[in-house]
Amino acid sequence: MESKSLNQGLHAAKVAKQDEFYTQYVDIQKEVEAYLEFDPDTFRGKVVYCNCDDPFESNFFKYFAANFNKLGLKRLISTSYDGSPIAGDQLTLPEYDEGNGKRRKPKAIAVEIEEVTDVNEDGATGIDDVKLFLEQNPHTRTPLAGGGDFRSQECVELLKQADIVVTNPPFSLFKEYIAQLVAHGKKFLIVGNKNAITYKEIFPLIKDNKLWMGVTAFSGGMWFIADYKGKYEKTVNGVKLINVPAIWFTNLDHGRRHRKLPLMTMEDNLRFSKHTGIRDKAAYDRYENYDAIEVPFTDAIPSDYGGVMGVPITFLDKYNPDQFEIVGTTESNDPDNACRTRVYTSQECRDAYQRLFGKPGVYDLNASGVVNGVKVYKRVLIRRRTRPVEGTKE
DSSP: OHHHHHHHHHHHHHHHTTOOEEEOHHHHHHHHHHHHHHOTTSSTTOEEEETTOOTTTOHHHHHHHHTHHHHTOSEEEEEOOTTOSSTTSSSOOGGGEEETTEEOOOOOEEEEESOOOOTTOSSSOSHHHHHHHHHHOGGGEEEOTTTTOTTSHHHHHHHHHOSEEEEOOOGGGHHHHHHHHHHTTOEEEEEEEGGGGGOTTTHHHHHTTSSEEOSSOOTTOEEEEEOTTSOOSEEETTEEEEEEOEEEEESSOOGGGGOOOOOBOHHHHHHHHHHHTSOOOSSOOBOSSBSSEEOOSGGGOBSSOOSOEEEEGGGGGSOOTTTEEEEEESSTTOTTOTTBOOOOOHHHHHHHHHHHHSSSOOOOGGGSOEETTEEOOOEEEEEESSOOOTTOOO
């Protein structure tokens, strides 16, 4: 009953929260191969587990199966869940075929591959060889009594065998999914909603350098293959796509993470700002409730300031842990932040609302950094790793 309940929860999350977005092959290829540029042996000798994917249909499975030998994988595992809407669409297996062109409702299965050989004898190895091998060897497919939910005991046992988990998990279960990976000490490369950065369960991992952004810059979101019954925004080569504010999360090291962010001095930044009109302030503001200065743009981070700075969350896309230290955030769910200098009373929050909007209400000043009595957008509080020299660029 527990496994059935877990799977129903997964399926309900996918339907109700519109979690059925399928990652494009080209996006997976681009992201994964960037890690190989940094370390060609990132996946060599490793067991890769795609635990939220439909074998045969998932582009995660397709990529790792097609590049099994190139990556030097030891084993590839992929698991699906009961009632998957796409399982068996592209590769018709006996267990899905009812005859007369009808397809049986798919059940959760696990697929494991330990080698990819030239089965079709065309002189190369690739996904066609994998498909042919799977068709000819039913023993490579194992039914999952627990419905394929990543929290089921069967899937957890497979997780324990894995070195690296790569997939696109249900966004609505992201917190629970990350917690499981961290609890089992797994390396991972996964897709998640951009807003997950701000979750109280996720940000501490970023702060402690246990999780960071992937290689692909997260401006503009990602284009996913839309659920076959869902809405879509454009069609490319007959494929329906939808844009989602998603990014890659990982704890695999990559080169972009160690690129030094070029900085200007505070004085030069202000001159530049006045000349271009990007900023309309003559100096860096200081928060009224944090011992830090407000830096409204990543390119305005000064090279010659040694204190704490509040920067936009988009900074995390350029965060170099060798150059900067993350010390916290400017919001109420970070109450123990040592940089916080003031906590507003309920009366002060009511007074602020009346002052700003001319009517009764509550303006939660404790939910963010405050400049001149007004809340700014959520900020990440950072500090330089090395002591800067006044007036010098970087």
